[in-house]
Amino acid sequence: MFRPLSLLIINISKHNVASQIKYSTAILPRLSSEKYNIKRKSFGTINESDINHFRSILSENRVITDESDVLPYNIDWIKNCRGQSKVVLKPKTTDEVSEVLSYCNSKKLAVCPQGGNTGLVGGSVPVFDEIVLNFSLMNKVISLDDISGALVCEAGCVLENLDNYVRQHNLIMPLDLGAKGSCHIGGNVSTNAGGLRLLRYGNLHGSILGLEAVKADGTVIDCLRTLKKDNTGYHLKHLFIGSEGTLGVVTKVAVHCPAVSKAVSLGYFGVNTFEDVLQLYRNAKISLGEILSAFEMADNRAICSTVKNLKLTNPLEDYPFYVLIETSGCDEEHDSEKLNRFLSKEMESGHIIDGTVTSEPAKMRTIWNIRENIAEAGLHDGYVFKYDVSIPLNNYYDIVLLLRKKLEGKYTNIYGYGHIGDGNIHINVTVPEYSKEVCDMLEPYIFEQVAKLKGSISAEHGVGFRKPQFIHYSKDESALRLMKDLKHLMDPNGILNPYKVLPDV
Incomplete structure (x- = not known):
């Protein structure tokens, strides 16, 4: 039955949780170059005269060189990759960025552009001693x-x-x-x-x-x-x-930026099988049409991990799968009628077993917190192998079951969650600590399975540092040649974010 959301769910700040996880231990991840056996390319090496030149372009306090201050910029937030940069530059204007890059290009000094550093494939941190160009002060x-x-x-x-x-x-x-x-x-x-x-x-x-x-x-x-x-x-x-x-x-x-919706509702449902999840999505597209704005899925292990590790409260009992459906429209009465008609039909058919629906912003936020904190919750279990792939919907969840069978006895947890609406599934494999054995069992196996289904090895997080050697599973040789030609044309010295996106061979 449906019921109003009444249980208190702790609202956790993404930024704060990431920071706590990132700095809660003195144990640093291995250097990326050692962990993945990467050799430094023939770039220039930064010296004191370079530092002084950067200070003349920016200012003393926007050129960071203290080792302890630079360290956070060298590590990605999931503690998978660690670079060796000696300097972080913080420009405030496009002209400053232009001057910095022009100088770096003339000296063949490699540069790693960095934003909020929330990526999952190591694309925003250095591999060796690339200069970190951080954009946090360009925020107007x-x-x-x-x-x-x-x-x-x-x-x-x-x-x-x-x-x-x-x-x-x-x-x-x-x-x-x-x-x-x-x-x-x-x-x-x-x-x-x-x-x-x-x-x-x-x-x-x-x-x-x-x-x-x-x-x-x-x-x-x-x-x-x-x-x-x-x-x-x-x-x-x-x-x-x-x-x-x-x-x-x-x-x-x-x-x-589109107009804000005047009428927004969020439903959170327990579902018995993945086939029911797919049928629910098919019916939602037909019945809800233009007001359907999000359709998310998470399996039981993903939700349980979040609830347990982040001490949240699940307003529903245990079910094999959970679905979040958001509707957004401009006519509350009209949208509510469509949603209620859809939910009544799906309850009668058995596609939905239990659920709660709310249009109150605070309560919607608490439900979204369960879904949005899954990525961070896994970090409490140790090391997490994270994969972001897109797969045809009929095979969407199969890869999770294949991995559980292949890695039996080697993992702490394996679960899947993601965006049913665009075929993007996030797969998390947690182990007590990084294991080369588990990594070799996962890669390239997982990408081979995705390629067989003509899926993408990276649906939304990019290729970064972690996937260039696997990009051929999604792009053929002709496409890769064109990408390399563009890279050479626009960055002939290869100083921009080296070791990322394109394979060397």
Whole structure:
């Protein structure tokens, strides 16, 4: 039966939890170069004269060289990758970024662009001694047209701050992520981030109206337009969207923000089988139509891990699968009628066993917290192998069952959760500590299984440092050759985010 949500669920800040996990122990992850047997490329080595030059461009307090201060910028938040950078630069303007890159290019000094450092594939931290170019101080909103919904801002703006800002003008950001309290919009664009609202608003690249980026040689590429329609030549902005800072560094972004929905409801349901999950999604698309804004799934182990490790409260009893369905519209009476009619039908058919529905913002937030904290909860169990793949829906959950069988006796937990609406499943494999044996059992096995189904080895988190050697499972040789040609054209010295995205061989 359905019931109002009455249980208290602790509201956990993504940023705070990540910070606590990241620095709760003095044990540092192994250096990425050693862990993955990577050899340093023939880049220049930074010296005191370089440091002094950067200080002349920026200022003393925006050139960080103290080892303890630099350390956090060398480690990704899931403690998988660790670089060896000696300096972090914090520009405030595009001109400063241009000067820094121009100098680095002339000296062949490698650079690692970094936003909120919330990525899961090591793309935002150095591998060796690359200079970290951190965008946290480029965090200004430049303009907002509340008629067209065009927001222009700097790359270092935190996603949640932008969402709060545009909501004051009855708009929302088209992107919603579990890491929204920490991630930067520039990083979101550079990885073409997906997230919870993709079912309603599509991939982020469809919402990017324009951008400004700086090439490796310091050239500023101005594609910062706010028009939805502009068919004048090549769509150059798409070169930078999803390129993870390897072709140029995004400094400003123009985003189309849709109108905020006046009527939003969230349902959280217990489901018996994955076949019921799929049937529920099929029926939701038909019955809810234009008001369906999110359809999320998590298996029992994923929810139990979150509830146990983060001391949350699950408002439902134990079920094999859980589904979150969000509706967003402009007519509360009309939308409520559609939703109730749909839920009554699905309860009668047995696709939904139990659930709760709410339209109160605070209660919706508590339910979303259970789903959004799954990624962080696994870190409490030790080391987590995280995979972000897209698979045809009929085979969506099969990979979880295959991995449990293949790794029997080798893991603490294996679970799957993600975005049914776009075929993106997140697979977490937890072990007490990093194991080369388990890693070899997982990779490339998991990518081979995805390739057999013509899926993608990276659905929304990018390729980064962890997946270049596996990119051929999703891109054929002709596509890879073109990508390498573009890289050589735009960054001939290869200084931008080396060791990321493209394989060396």
